Amino acid sequence: MPRSKRDKKVSLTKTDRKGLAWKQRIIDDIRFCVEKYPNIFVFQVQNMRNNLLKDLRQEWKRNSRFIFGKNRIMQIGLGRTEAEEVETGIHKLSKRLNGQVGLLFTEKTKEEVLKWAENYWAVEYARSGFTATETVTLPAGPLEEFAHSMEPHLRSLGLPTKLEKGIVTIYSDYTVCEEGKVLTPEQARILKLLGKPMAKFRLTMKCSWTKADGFQLHVEDDVEEDENKATDSPMEEEEGDDADEDIDEE
Known part of the structure; x- marks a missing residue:
């Protein structure tokens, strides 16, 4: 009896590689948010936990949007140079998208967001590589x-x-x-x-851009302000990006 064409082994671990369509969706989402929201922040995450970030997204969803994805893709969405930027001065945010960072688009004022970030933290269990805070x-x-x-x-x-x-x-x-x-x-x-948590999940606002005041740095850094330098092709594959996937789920 001939073998049925339906009799095929399919690996349940096989997944499709995220391609151009997925990257373009992130870029389009970012540009839509730039138009919609008056204030944008680059935030840095300490002791990243997806579940806590998703809780924040739910809490802020009425007037804000968190996007946490591959840094290179988020940079393209904002514009990596003065020539590429979607709004005047916004490429300076793009230059600060390095490490474990994300974008917060919000209708809340800059003062409200900075005060909230200064006081917000959540206790979490430490992972390997964390420096113990007590014996x-x-x-x-x-x-x-x-x-x-x-x-x-x-x-x-x-x-x-x-x-x-x-x-x-x-x-x-x-x-x-x-x-x-x-x-x-x-x-x-x-x-x-x-049941002994040691780590603290926190968000630090590195810098902001507002339609009223433009760019402002909140944490000093050593980023060089080269206005015309862009790296790599916009849609090429990234190796070793700090944020492995976009978790901005609606």
Whole structure:
């Protein structure tokens, strides 16, 4: 019997590479927002968490828009040089799109946004590579907050544990992390299991552009103001961009 043409193996992990259509959509969205909103900010993210950024987007959706995508694509949307810029002076924002940054388009005043950013933060669990802000030590004894089934997992993370009468028990004092030292993946997982957040999710407003006042720098930097230099072809593939994907979901 001949093999059916429908009998094909399809990998569920196979995904389509984001192409020109996706990039052009981001560029069009940015240019639409430049026309719609009077104030634009470049913000830098500390301890990035997608879920918290999405919460902010939901909270601000009535009169603002967050866009967080590939820096090169966002630069093209604003204009990378004075000749390319979509509004006078806006290419200076584009020059500050480096690292883990995004764009905030808003109807709120510059003063409102800066005051909010100064006071806003959210506690989150630290990830590997984070510098510990305190020393955490577990004394020998029972860990009754953990089910007995967790004991093998805790032991695999390096904790000196055993089961005593069905209770997870540490049989010697154990230092999870030390203040000022970089966390390993295992230490970060243990801190999360213990419910000890160390990181703070924050947004720092690097600079702004408003239709009323033009460009203003809020955090000093060493960006050179070369008005005519643009790098690379507008739509070529980026390697190693800090923002891997656009998460501006409506």
